Amino acid sequence: MSAPPVEQMRATAGRLRALAATIGTSRALTVYRRAGTDTWIGPTPQRCDDALLAVRRQLQSAQQATTDTARRLERQADTLQHQLVSAGGAPV
Amino acid sequence: MTLLAFDRPRLDSLRLAIGDAVEDLARIRCDDPDAADEMLTIRLASRTLSETCLPRVLEILQSQAMTSYHSSGIDGCDVQRFVYSTAHDRGWEVTSDPVLIGPPAPRIRTFDEVLADVRSGALIPMTAPLDANGHAGVRYTSLAFASDHPQPVDTRDVTSNLLKFLDFMSDGLPVGWREHQTIEIYYLTNARITSAVHVLTAYDRDEGPETLIELTTEASASGYMVIRTHESVAEVSIGPDEQDPTQGVTIASQSSSAYSGMFFPVNAPKFKPVDQRPRFQSPDRWTFTTSSAPMTDHWGTWDL
Numbered sequence: 001m002s003a004p005p006v007e008q009m010r011a012t013a014g015r016l017r018a019l020a021a022t023i024g025t026s027r028a029l030t031v032y033r034r035a036g037t038d039t040w041i042g043p044t045p046q047r048c049d050d051a052l053l054a055v056r057r058q059l060q061s062a063q064q065a066t067t068d069t070a071r072r073l074e075r076q077a078d079t080l081q082h083q084l085v086s087a088g089g090a091p092v
Numbered sequence: 093m094t095l096l097a098f099d100r101p102r103l104d105s106l107r108l109a110i111g112d113a114v115e116d117l118a119r120i121r122c123d124d125p126d127a128a129d130e131m132l133t134i135r136l137a138s139r140t141l142s143e144t145c146l147p148r149v150l151e152i153l154q155s156q157a158m159t160s161y162h163s164s165g166i167d168g169c170d171v172q173r174f175v176y177s178t179a180h181d182r183g184w185e186v187t188s189d190p191v192l193i194g195p196p197a198p199r200i201r202t203f204d205e206v207l208a209d210v211r212s213g214a215l216i217p218m219t220a221p222l223d224a225n226g227h228a229g230v231r232y233t234s235l236a237f238a239s240d241h242p243q244p245v246d247t248r249d250v251t252s253n254l255l256k257f258l259d260f261m262s263d264g265l266p267v268g269w270r271e272h273q274t275i276e277i278y279y280l281t282n283a284r285i286t287s288a289v290h291v292l293t294a295y296d297r298d299e300g301p302e303t304l305i306e307l308t309t310e311a312s313a314s315g316y317m318v319i320r321t322h323e324s325v326a327e328v329s330i331g332p333d334e335q336d337p338t339q340g341v342t343i344a345s346q347s348s349s350a351y352s353g354m355f356f357p358v359n360a361p362k363f364k365p366v367d368q369r370p371r372f373q374s375p376d377r378w379t380f381t382t383s384s385a386p387m388t389d390h391w392g393t394w395d396l
Contacts, residue, residue, distance in 0.1 A: 028113035034106040042096025055137040062130040
């Protein structure tokens with residue numbers, strides 16, 4: 001199986017970093033601030049607050065996972081490019 | 093009753109914020125296979141916001157907030173005490189907690205299942221109201237039921253064949269008699285049941301008898317309300333109608349309607365004295381006595 005071209009890996013990493021950035025600026029991460037005991041109190045409000053915090057955690061995890069994948073791809077691209085240069089080939 | 097308290101302006105702000113968040117998540121697009129799991133997470137988060145949180149917020153904002161409430165009507169747990177005191181201290185609105193509370197809703201029986209359980213004794217009717225047995229000055233009770241959303245189970249026509257035959261034969265005759273009997277079953281969730289005490293005296297049938305409020309008690313219970321409605325119409329008609337020769341022209345008509353019924357609770361109601369302070373409450377839908385005839389207009393008889 002041939003390694004993916006370095007440029008393709010960098011492009012994918014770039015898209016993933018853009019995705020992570022978009023997730024990071026989503027207002028879904030901050031909506032929980034409008035809730036809480038300053039807004040409402042009771043069993044249903046508590047469950048909704050918990051759901052809003054769970055959404056925040058899930059999105060933060062997705063953002064982190066996307067960033068990690070992008071970083072891994074960039075490292076692989078760097079390594080591949082270094083190997084290609086060392087082997088005397090032209091940069092891909 | 094489980095309460096929740098809320099600050100309306102802040103809750104409306106939360107409603108807008110959830111809408112913005114859903115909008116943001118809907119705009120996120122990435123077809124890259126490396127981001128498949130993350131995109132699934134985003135879709136699930138969006139669904140949680142739009143299908144769980146937002147409906148709850150809207151439901152509370154659209155609910156009829158209580159204009160006042162009293163401590164005897166709330167659960168004794170610490171959370172409810174905290175809700176009560178916080179709402180009072182902050183001047184917040186209070187409403188009953190709409191959903192997600194308590195055990196899952198019971199499966200509602202079908203019409204035939206209710207009747208079968210009534211006959212077998214699996215469903216036991218509430219204790220009948222006390223009857224004055226026609227003695228003036230003697231106390232009797234009435235049972236009134238109020239429910240925000242009575243859920244109809246089904247309605248069946250139970251008019252006897254003889255009455256249907258009479259109805260059929262009345263067509264074209266100068267004197268006609270029509271009777272119609274139905275049985276309706278409703279499932280009431282957390283219905284308010286008021287047991288009022290009255291004294292048998294003369295009273296206005298429209299106003300109803302005077303209630304001894306200090307002896308009145310109320311409870312909350314879920315269960316099946318079985319109502320038998322009896323409607324009858326007597327008509328006197330002459331000659332064939334010009335438009336329809338098979339029909340006569342009605343010159344006199346007298347109709348009457350009455351109902352009887354019983355409530356079969358699925359959980360035993362615990363009656364407590366009525367708090368007389370003003371508060372928001374739904375109007376009574378059915379009121380029963382054990383008299384052979386309704387004590388006042390729009391009251392029914394506790395009987396099936």
